Amino acid sequence: EVQLVESGGGLVKPGGSLRLSCAASGFTFSDYSMNWVRQAPGKGLEWVSSISSSSSFIYYADSVKGRFTVSRDNAKSSLYLQMNSLKAEDTAVYYCARGVGARTIDYWGQGTLVTVSS
Amino acid sequence: QSALTQPASVSGSPGQSITISCTGTSSDVGAYNYVSWYQQHPGKAPKLMIYDVSDRPSGVSNRFSGSKSGNTASLTISGLQAEDEADYYCSSYTSSSTLAVFGGGTKLTVL
Numbered sequence: 001e002v003q004l005v006e007s008g009g010g011l012v013k014p015g016g017s018l019r020l021s022c023a024a025s026g027f028t029f030s031d032y033s034m035n036w037v038r039q040a041p042g043k044g045l046e047w048v049s050s051i052s053s054s055s056s057f058i059y060y061a062d063s064v065k066g067r068f069t070v071s072r073d074n075a076k077s078s079l080y081l082q083m084n085s086l087k088a089e090d091t092a093v094y095y096c097a098r099g100v101g102a103r104t105i106d107y108w109g110q111g112t113l114v115t116v117s118s
Numbered sequence: 119q120s121a122l123t124q125p126a127s128v129s130g131s132p133g134q135s136i137t138i139s140c141t142g143t144s145s146d147v148g149a150y151n152y153v154s155w156y157q158q159h160p161g162k163a164p165k166l167m168i169y170d171v172s173d174r175p176s177g178v179s180n181r182f183s184g185s186k187s188g189n190t191a192s193l194t195i196s197g198l199q200a201e202d203e204a205d206y207y208c209s210s211y212t213s214s215s216t217l218a219v220f221g222g223g224t225k226l227t228v229l
Binding site: 035045047050059060100106108111 | 121152154158163164165166169170205211218219221222
């Protein structure tokens with residue numbers, strides 16, 4: 001069974017940093033691209049970042065480019081999102097999600113809440 | 119990168135069929151057959167319902183179907199059931215530097 005478990009969310013002040021982690025199990029992590037997708041309270045889904053299986057290709061939404069960095073450790077079956085210079089508008093539930101290349105996202109974690117507030 | 123355009127809400131009675139549209143551009147929906155649809159119940163993670171415009175993952179009811187014409191994709195749910203009440207989101211691969219884009223979401227109410 002595919003499992004994706006996010007951690008690292010919490011309350012942070014504007015301008016602060018936070019690192020999210022996602023522990024994957026139930027599949028060969030190194031075979032799949034991975035994504036971060038966020039959802040602000042009461043709002044829709046927003047794609048944040050994607051990283052290919054070997055980390056060769058990395059993409060970011062314009063809203064986070066230059067502030068967020070995605071990475072992965074295939075030996076640990078883990079995905080990460082380093083978030084710097086956080087803004088109030090980054091407040092959201094952040095989902096870790098498995099990609100099938102660039103075609104689709106087929107499995108999602110339960111999400112971790114990030115709140116940016118003074 | 120602008121979101122794909124979906125109606126804010128749709129509704130239907132049990133047993134009826136509804137269709138949700140998802141309008142993009144020639145850089146995303148119109149250019150690639152990489153349109154997906156997700157179902158999200160309140161407080162839950164999204165669930166993949168349709169990928170590659172019209173393919174269903176294993177375990178998804180055949181009451182759910184997808185199609186595309188030009189820059190607009192559509193999700194049709196036939197034989198509406200109470201448990202279909204949820205938010206639905208479309209997404210597409212995009213040729214822009216950002217890779218993927220979601221629609222704003224559609225709230226389905228089963229009357």
